[in-house]
Amino acid sequence: MFEDLIEQVTKVIQYYEDQGDQPTERETIDKLVHPFMEHVLGVDYRDPTAVKAEYDADISRSKGEKVDYAILRDGEPVILIECKALNTSLNGKESQLKRYIGALSHVSLGILTDGRHYRFYADLDQPNILDNEPFLCVDLMKLASEATDQLKWFHTSCLDVEALKEAGRGWKTVAAIMRMLESEWMEPSREYVEVFARRLHVGPVTGSVRKRYTNYLRQAHRLLLPEGITPATNGDKSDNGICGSPEPRPGDEPSGDWKPLTDLATASKLYKNINAICFADESITQIDSWAGLLRTIVQKLDSEGCFSADDIPARLQYYIKRTSEHDFRQYVELSSGLAVNISLGQKDILKRAIAFLQECGHDPKKVYIELNSEPPPVTPSDEFRPLTTLNPADSVPQTIRFKDGTTETIKSWADLFRFIARKLAAEGHFQPERLAHNLHRTIREQPPTGATVPWIKLGDRQYIRDHGSASDRLKVAVRLLTLCGHDPDECTAK
DSSP states (O other), rough: OOOOHHHHHHHHHHHHHTTOOOOOHHHHIIIIHHHIIIIOOOOOOTOTTTTTEEEEEOTTTSSTTEEEEEEEETTEEEEEEEOOOOOOOOOTTTTHHHHHHHHHHOOOOEEEESSEEEEEEEEBBTTTTTOOOOOEEEEEGOHHHHHHHHHHHTTTTTTOHHHHHHHHHHHHHHHHHHHHHHHHSSSHHHHHHHHHHHHHSSSSOOOOHHHHHHHHHHHHHHHOTTTTTTOOHHHHTTTTOOOOOOOOOOOOOOOSSEHHHHHHHOSOOOOEEEEEEOEEEEEEEEEEEHHHHHHHHHHHHHHTOOOOOTTTOOOGTTTTEEEETTTOSSSEOOOOSSEEEOOOOHHHHHHHHHHHHHTOOOEEEEEEEEEESSSSOOOOOTTEEEEEGGOOSOOOOEEOOOSSSSSSEEEEHHHHHHHHHHHHTTTTTTTTTTOOOOOOOOOEOOOOTTOHHHHHHHHTTTTEOSSSSSSHHHHHHHHHHHHOOOOGGGGGEE
């Protein structure tokens, strides 16, 4: 059916290439587009009942603007064709077709061509609004057998516009899948790698695990194809069969170990260094602290209009106050006259971050945190080490040093806990007006009646609950420092 067309197109294009010449738009139409009309669309361009040249699209804001050709049926246009000179880039030229079809409510098919490349458009997504992307792309110099079958749908002798549009939706979807698979084949994305890693790997899928499985997939891909054959690139396929806009790909991951936010919230250990946060829309923001993580999440949700002073979700009312009413020590101001408390420990920040995301319709499993993958430096035992690096299973340090240089000799983990608590109390952090919300059960004016655990007196009408095990005392000490605005790493011991 198309052999004569391909032979004629090849001869014309070869002639201009040999001459080093560029045909005009008129020459392109006469020598390339007219044969296409005859062989593919089944119409004679000289028949005024079948083809109308310079068809008036009657666009109100552009009087006199005409489309190159309208293919007619029963005197009414069914396909509009916009032509450009051979080798003219077609990118961005579909805007003219969009205007024409927007003005003609009974037309929903358009063709954009340079005589060799043909892009087929329709209003598949919204009625009478041409899609931004074609549902079929054809290069007559590389005509695949699949494309010839699809071109037969456009022959006017059997043209069914609605059936063609339904088929086009399928072609467009298959095209998107092909381009996604093609892209994954060449450079597997994190999501693609995790599909296999989560099924085959025993244990959490960390950054190092993803890297291993990325290499495994590349090896598997090579084994699936005969030697010397590789998938076609997007450029090779874009005008040789079905086509569509490729799905957006995330940028290269920064170095480090990425973990889902929900994994961190359920982990038993505390993490010291965090580098960045990656949201579901693949936007990445650099952060340098856990308070910065919560601040970034809240600010992003605020930019999406998730917060209103008149409609605070019940689950978040304890965390969000009006700017004029709150007593938070460290907070984020929102555009709606609200403030969010971020003066929290790591675990509380993670729980709160998940609560905010869920209440605002986001899936916290799709939010990733980049941890600093560099191992902590080895510190000799006779040097001061950050509080966060101490191990309760090791021997008790003999000296603790606060960030202002104050030191204290200690003999037990209980001494370490008491020193930190009393130091913070001396700075006024436990006064009722400054006391963080999360500490109301830990610090009281007097021990509760019948208390079964010891309470440590910090000052006049100030008591803090002691914690029996070395591990609990160390965790609470770190939490106290964090809630009071101190960096636990600046409190050291040896």
